[in-house]
Amino acid sequence: MVMSTERRKSSTLTVESLTKVFGNHTAVDEISFQTIPGEITAFLGPSGCGKTTTLRIIAGLESPTSGSVYIDGEQVNNVPAHKRDIGLVFQDYALFPHKTVRQNIEFGLKIKGLSQQEIQERLGKSLTQVNLVGKEDRYPLQLSGGEQQRVAVARTLVTQPRVLLFDEPLSNLDAKLRESTRLELHNLQRKLGITSIYVTHDQIEAFAIADKIMLMNKGKIEQFGTPEEIYASPKTAFAADFIGTSNILETTVQSVNQGMCTLALKNGHTITGFAAGKASEVSQGDHLLVMIRTQRIRMTTTRPEGSQLNVLPGKCLYKVFLGESTRCLLDVEGIRVTADCESEYVCNVREGDVHVSFDYGAVVPVGRG
Template identity: 45%
Template sequence: MAEIRSNAASVEFRDVTKIYGKSRTPAVDDVSLKIEAGRLVTLLGPSGCGKTTTLRMIAGLEMATAGQILIGGVDVTTLPATDRDVSMVFQSYALFPHMTVEENVRYGLRFSGFAKQEVAERASAGLDLVGLSDYGSRLPSQLSGGQQQRVAVARALVLEPQVLLFDEPLSNLDAKLRRHVREEIREIQQKLGLTVVYVTHDQEEALAVSDRIIVMNNAVIAQDGTPRELYDAPANGFVADFIGEANIFDCAIESVEDGVASVRLGDLTLTLPARGFGPGPARLAARPGRLTLNPHGTPDTLPGTISKATYVGSHLEFVVSTGLGEAFVVTPDVDAPFQAGQAVGLGFPARGPVLIGG
């Protein structure tokens, strides 16, 4: 019986630019990145940021205008899609409606030089890997959306590609099913040690599945790091606001010593990692769940008034008006004794705020 194996390879972009037609605005602008073999890396960003163009250049469906693309250390910049050892799972799944599930999975293998018996064994192994071994004789129309997605994954996996690409793979599924299928994709990736490049605009999805996230904005990389690095220490306001929600305040760095900044925020003085910033005007970001509400007049808090309090089942959400603008605060304490109109003190715990760039 054939087994699905990993031929995982690294992916590297060296100063890659993509310009369509006579446009003067690059879709991807001088991007350099490296994705290690056997890792799941997500390209995350809003529509039009360049993430899908980047994915399509890895696949060979778009050609770079400038720069180099390497897969497994081999320059593939000018190679067409048919000559790259890459498989892609499309947003639409792209299943053939007149073919059975097994025929869909076999389809790519028919053109790969395998003997008939090998094709059958690989297709069977692929369906078994995604939990659809009993569905081979069904048509795609007889499957749920999640099952169709798994067929598309099996069809890609049986080719044992060096790189597996996902283009917004969960966008056609409802919220509960999205969570289930993304867990399956991550499990298969880790089990086989696949190199996966995954495109989404859903930050929660990216945080859940990725070894690394590359956040793109306006055709360039805004930040590259692990999910925790991007959430805890965003480089700038765009990343802070795109990866989860963030409160952003103007502040002033009064002094820096040994990498630690003394920061003035209203009447408060905070001690924060300087992150390379020097004295002068600055900004800080604070996640809603990392701010605290305290009784009015509590020392070392920012005075404010609750303008809105909302119960959403698992937590409470508050909008607090302060002299520095509105703050959004979330607490899991659904019995917190605060209500709209109440004067409070907004607290900034040590792990709360972080200095950010523009």
């Protein structure tokens, strides 16, 4: 097959009820999703949630127990890894230590049987792309971590894969380099328009780079959506807890009135929240889990005024100064609540009795109790 140097049409990756069982452990449990061509989808979740296993199945390095993987509508279950035409960048880069930068990048091209001219052309372009001109005769061990990472990316990109897979590609870089490399990766992916999957356990990284997030836990998809959707309206308690910092409270529905719910907390106090489209689904007496982001809780010494504001009495147990914000651990008559307040507003609040307040809009239902 002769490949053109032009950019190709972006591919669609579809996964259908994918399941992988290792012994008596189900690593991936009935996962289905579809990516939009040219987008980056991040698999986000704690370690052991099945995100890497899913990635390895897509790459063809692991075979699924059941379910299918499709690339551009073609089922690839029985296509071996070396014929899937995909790219994979590992966390540890996995460069060939016995080959120079040039030989590493040429590896995939030589197998494709491209002409020497085409190989040289692509090599040159790729070295410029990842800013490694002049280092082509070095061996991987003679490069810095960041440079090795760029070689790994270049080695994969020159083959012009249909789908690009990243397995925590930035985890081995130090914090500062991680951010700039992430930006470079993002720009490169945008420019080339290659459909990509990005596995990470780092929420900030996933939000920064991905168009869509697939949040996973225990082999299942918790939520699939844009970062904004997942942050603003987590569908499950896990999603609410894993993304950002939040308080999850157990409540009982007292009344539902025009999309507004009055919820009883375990300590007897009531709060009000919007049921956000779920009003029809909840009724009096239901147990509801609600999430309140730590940043949306305020702590004041005087009772705050305002409409649509929940105000509860509380005690500030202790404060942790974090710079711009101060994390306060509050006791609301038996319920522990964490609040991240802007430091300048809470610097004069002593540990002791305070008013704890948050908007009705800050109360987000995330599941049944």
